[in-house]
Each structure stands twice: as structure tokens, then as C-alpha cells.
Amino acid sequence: MAEQVKLGLIGTGGIMHSHVGQLLEVREAAISALTDPDPSRIERLKRHFPPLADCPTYDGHARMLADAELDAVLIASPHNVHCQQIVDSLRAGLHVLTEKPMVCSIEDAHKVMEEEKKAGKLVGISYQRHTQGEFRFIRKQIEGGAAGEVQFVSAFQGQNWMKGTAGSWRQVHEISCGGQLNDSGSHLIDIILWVTGLAPRKVSAEIESFDCEVDINSALAVEFTNGALATIAVVGNCPMWWEDITISCSEWTFFVRQGQLTYCTGGRAEVLSLQSTHYGSRNADQNFVNAVLGREEVLAPSICGLRTIELTEAAWKSGETGKPVLL
Known part of the structure; x- marks a missing residue:
């Protein structure tokens, strides 16, 4: 893999602003796509972070996974959709960093871990x-x-x-x-x-x-x-x-x-x-990028x-x- 990780962001509400601020300080991280069901949240994020002004946007994570050229995703959506978004991203061949909680049930946790093993990709949680x-x-x-x-x-x-x-x-x-x-x-x-x-x-x-x-x-x-x-x-x-x-x-x-x-x-x-x-890394975002590049463990x-x-x-x-x- 090249020394840069192309990231798609799923969910652009309040907590994603913190993640973006940290990712923009990691030179190996490239924010390459944004998706949120509410376009106003995407626009708010872009206004707050001018480097994202021309970042491609999508109206759903499935479309983004199909069309964008990515290495990984960062999920910061409501809790009940974490599991499906993680599974979909793994099946698309991408590494995943998700906000907590990873999932909302033991059953879903096992589902994620099974898909993670099949995909041979990393799943990390933003427990900073x-x-x-x-x-x-x-x-x-x-x-x-x-x-x-x-x-x-x-x-x-x-x-x-x-x-x-x-x-x-x-x-x-x-x-x-x-x-x-x-x-x-x-x-x-x-x-x-x-x-x-x-x-x-x-x-x-x-x-x-x-x-x-x-x-x-x-x-x-x-x-x-x-x-x-x-x-x-x-x-x-x-x-x-x-x-x-x-x-x-x-x-x-x-x-x-x-x-x-x-x-x-x-x-x-x-x-x-x-x-x-x-x-080592100062936050979960930097750690995740380094882990994708093989420099650290998640x-x-x-x-x-x-x-x-x-x-x-x-x-x-x-x-x-x-x-x-x-x-």
C-alpha cells in the first residue's frame, strides 16, 4: 500500500468534527469521500474544514463504497447502524474505524468479528x-x-x-x-x-x-x-x-x-x-492510520x-x- 490511507467518512455530525481535526494533522491520511443522509451536516463540515471543500460527497454509504476509491472508512453514525455499515465496508475490502459502541448486541459483535476475519482487514474502535x-x-x-x-x-x-x-x-x-x-x-x-x-x-x-x-x-x-x-x-x-x-x-x-x-x-x-x-500515536485516528500502514497494532x-x-x-x-x- 502507498504511504497514504484514503478514508471515507460515514456520518458527518458533531463527533466527526473532532476526528477530521485530528486526521488533518496526520500527513498519511487523505479524506477522500463523505456521506451523510443530511446534506446540511456535510456542508457544515466542509465550511468548518476548508481542505474538504472539494471532497466528493454521497447520499448513502453503499453508494460511497461502490464508487469511491478508498482504503478505509471512519464511521460516526447513530449506534443502530454501526453493525451494517461495518459489515458492508469489510465486504467492500476496506479497513474500519468506528465510533463507540462498536455494536449494540453480542450477536452483532460476533457478526462483525466473523466478517473481519473473512475480509482480512482491520476493525478498530475509537476508544481514545x-x-x-x-x-x-x-x-x-x-x-x-x-x-x-x-x-x-x-x-x-x-x-x-x-x-x-x-x-x-x-x-x-x-x-x-x-x-x-x-x-x-x-x-x-x-x-x-x-x-x-x-x-x-x-x-x-x-x-x-x-x-x-x-x-x-x-x-x-x-x-x-x-x-x-x-x-x-x-x-x-x-x-x-x-x-x-x-x-x-x-x-x-x-x-x-x-x-x-x-x-x-x-x-x-x-x-x-x-x-x-x-x-506512540496520540489519538485513535492516528493509531488507525498507522495500523493500516503496518506501523502499529490497532x-x-x-x-x-x-x-x-x-x-x-x-x-x-x-x-x-x-x-x-x-x-
Whole structure:
């Protein structure tokens, strides 16, 4: 492959603006086609980013896949169409980077992974925390054994999500497939599973929707296969953004408060702080381009999408039935 990746963008709403801003800083990335069912969103994107002024546009992803000369696609459309768009793109012989959640069901996750294997292409998820130094540091210490065995995880994520998304597709269950737990909460669940390497065994959940179609506040109790326990609170009716993650291991404990990592090592009295740094690519878009070019591995591969939806789906089921769910 030439040292440039031709990308087609599927869905040109708000979050795609962030992706475009990052891709325009990657010299090997060439944004070569745009598609969105709403032409006004395409025009808004072009006005905001003049380099895209002459970029070809299409009224549907199928037309773009058939006509445009591409190496890969970036998907930032509503959640319920992710699976079909990923599968269609893989069948067109293209690599795929998708916004979270990868899919909305365990069944669809397996479908994507089967098509990925058949196509021999890459599927990545825009879980940007996989590129961030604080989380990569925690993963390395746990994976390498220095931190000891993970024994307990406590996490809280608060966001003014219910009011901020009122009237949008994110609160229409048929389109979003779920609420805050499936949106920003997807990042939290993914990073806990990724840095710890733990697999859930049992999930219990209480969910409050405040008469909305989708989950707003969720309280999860998780038991992992190694015996570790976790409490995860995702609060979509919080007046501000706040996130705390604590991971307690047999030798070390990690505290991530608003993106700042502090960790305490066994046998030491002092608490050390690590400033946030990035390892390799600075974001998921750059990592994806480098992965397509064979320079890096995809830092958030499709297996992360499967693991995240497994826990999320178990929480939804538990919240609906009032009973624990075994995985």
C-alpha cells in the first residue's frame, strides 16, 4: 500500500468534527469521500474544514463504497447502524474505524468479528483512552505482574447527559439502543476491562431512566472470574463531568481522578504521581492510520467492542429482571 490511507467518512455530525481535526494533522491520511443522509451536516463540515471543500460527497454509504476509491472508512453514525455499515465496508475490502459502541448486541459483535476475519482487514474502535499514557501505564504494570493481582475496582462517571442529549437520537432507544451506559459509559467499561484484563463472571445492576426511553443512571456490581469485585456507577443526570477510577491490586493501587493518575506502590509510604503522556500515536485516528500502514497494532480492536457489549448487555438484562446475570 502507498504511504497514504484514503478514508471515507460515514456520518458527518458533531463527533466527526473532532476526528477530521485530528486526521488533518496526520500527513498519511487523505479524506477522500463523505456521506451523510443530511446534506446540511456535510456542508457544515466542509465550511468548518476548508481542505474538504472539494471532497466528493454521497447520499448513502453503499453508494460511497461502490464508487469511491478508498482504503478505509471512519464511521460516526447513530449506534443502530454501526453493525451494517461495518459489515458492508469489510465486504467492500476496506479497513474500519468506528465510533463507540462498536455494536449494540453480542450477536452483532460476533457478526462483525466473523466478517473481519473473512475480509482480512482491520476493525478498530475509537476508544481514545487506549492511547493515553496513564491507562497504558496501569495496563503495563498489571499485565507485567508488578502491581500484583487485581482485587477491587471502583468507578464513578458523572455527566449532564440527560439534559445535554434531550430531544436527540441518543435518547431514542430504537436508534441509540441504550442510554448513558452505552454512550460515555462505554468508554468507562471498556477501559476498566482493558487495563485490568479481567473477565466478568456475574453482573447485577439497578437502572434509573427518569421516564426516558433509555438508561440514565446505572449502578453495577460486578464479580470477575479471578474473584475480584467492582462497583461501577454511570450517572447521566449529573450537573457536571466527573470521573474517578480506583483499581486496587495486591501490591499497588491506582487512582485516576479527572484524568490524573496517582499510584501507590507496595512497600512504599509515598504516593507517586504520573503526568499524562501518550505512547506512540496520540489519538485513535492516528493509531488507525498507522495500523493500516503496518506501523502499529490497532490499540482498540474489535474484541474490546465484544467485551464491552457483553458487560453492558448483562447490566441491561439485570436491570430489567432484577436478577444477577451470569456471563
